[in-house]
Amino acid sequence: MPDSEYAPDDLPLSGITVVDFGQYIAAPGAAQTLADLGADVLKIEGPGGDQARGIGVYGEAIMRAYNRRKKSIVLDLKAEDDLRHARALIARADVVIHNLRPGVMEKLGLSADDIRELNPTVILAAVSGFGTDGPSRRRPGLDIAAQAETGMMSVTGEADGDPQRVGFPLVDHATSYVVTQAVLAALFRRERTGLGDDIDVSLLDVAIDLQCANWGEYSITGVAPHRRGNGQPTAAPAADIFPTADGSIVISAYTEQRFAQLCDLAGRPDLPKDPRFVDNPSRVAHRGELLAVLAPFFAGLDTEAALAALTSVGIVAGAVRTYDQVQSAPDVIASGIFATGSTGDGHTYSIPGLPYRSRSTPRTADAGWVPELGEHSHEIVAHYRLGEHSLT
Structure with a gap:
């Protein structure tokens, strides 16, 4: 494989070349993480570009979030010359990633077998909506369909409300x-x-795996999990929300020790002996009454004071924050998770970077650039010696 020209040579994936045929999030997001780790990522786009480029604000957000540090080349894979160039890039790649609809790569002559013939040692990663073996293998799939068909929406929302999607493309x-x-x-x-x-x-598969704890519970009880709103279904108080003087707080204090500490803190040391609250099954059965009894304590405190009080006795709690509050939170600022990305038109924006740090991948304030459509076509042609390129 060619030596890296684009990435620092001390990052973990320096010298690794990735060819990214991805659209929207799943495949481009993986390729971007590999780019953050030092790989050269070549984003292959058709004449219209990644489909996310054409869907307004949400599409622009996707491009900014999942396409940093990449090089964009436009190739019309239905044109013989451009398909030949794509094959040449694949032949020199370490990794090929795509999430095109099932059958599309095969029609282009880029099936797994075709790619393996071009490059026997390549790592080929293909993302689909419903897998490659079942009756839905040809169906297009997006995040929302996976949420719906794996039970995720059935457990999200209020008990007496409609199924809800998670509030972001989880x-x-x-x-x-x-x-x-x-x-x-x-x-x-x-x-x-x-x-x-x-x-x-x-x-x-991923959506099912994300719900492992629920599947474990289902295997024990034989009762399918269902929507309950806030609060863990078998423990209380756990993931329960309390309004404060200036916001809301979520707490988990469901062990007997933590519940007693919470009651002492709230000035209600009698509650652990109340038959309604004597153990977790009783507290779950009387959750509404329990929350009502504890609510006045939290309502009299601002959020930070409530957090400090709970933390002082080791109770897990969190402030319910809006996005603007998240970015100004001291812990978030100290973590350095937000970095500055840039776009081809000179705009800069704040975006999360890698959600971990190590000696080999230290955090940086520069999140990288989002390429314009075909911005690096000439550069890639020259670097990989593709010869005459139609530059569709």
Whole structure:
């Protein structure tokens, strides 16, 4: 593989080349993480670009969130010359990632077997909505369909309300992490064996896996989990919300020790002996009454004072914050998780970077750039010696 020209040579994936055929979030997100780790990521876009480029504010947000540090080249894969260039890039890549609809890559002559013939040691990661074996293998799939069909929406929302989606594309984002994990494992295996790998990841599988705790509960009780609003279904107070003088706070104090400490703090040491609250099953059965009894204590405190009081006795609690409050929170500022990205038109924006730090991947204030459509076509052609490029 060619030496890296684009990334610092001391990052973990320096010298690794990734060809990214991804659209929207799941595949592009994985490729971006590999870019943050030092890989050269070549984003292959059709003449209209990643489909996210054409859907307004949300699409622009996706481009900013999942396409930093990449090089964009426009290739019309239905044109013979451009398809040949795509094949040439694949032949020199370490990793190929795509989430095109099932059958699309095959129609282009870029099936797993075709890619393996071009590059026997490549790591090929393919993302689908519903997997490659079941009756829905040809269905298009997005985050919301995976949330719906895996029970996630059935357990989200108020007990007497409609099923609700999670408030952000959780499954797509988590899938990008799963793809990254699988690619890194395959690269490590290749170092030992010299062999490439084919990776299949589906939104369906990831969405099911994200609910492991619920599946564990279901295996014990035989009762399908259902919507309950806030609060853990088998423990109280746990994940329960209390309004404060200036906001809200969520707490978990469901062990007998923590519950007694909470009651002492609230000036109600009698509550642990109340038959309604004597143990977790009783507190769950009388959750509404319990919250009503404790509510006046929290209503008389501002959020930070309530947090301090609970923390002083070791009770887990969190302030319910809005996005603007999150960015100004001292812990968030100290973590350095937000960095500054930039766009081709010169705009800068705040965006989360890698959610961990290490000596080999220290956090940086520069989140990288989001490429304009085809911004690096000439550069990639020259660097990879593709010859005459139609620059569609």
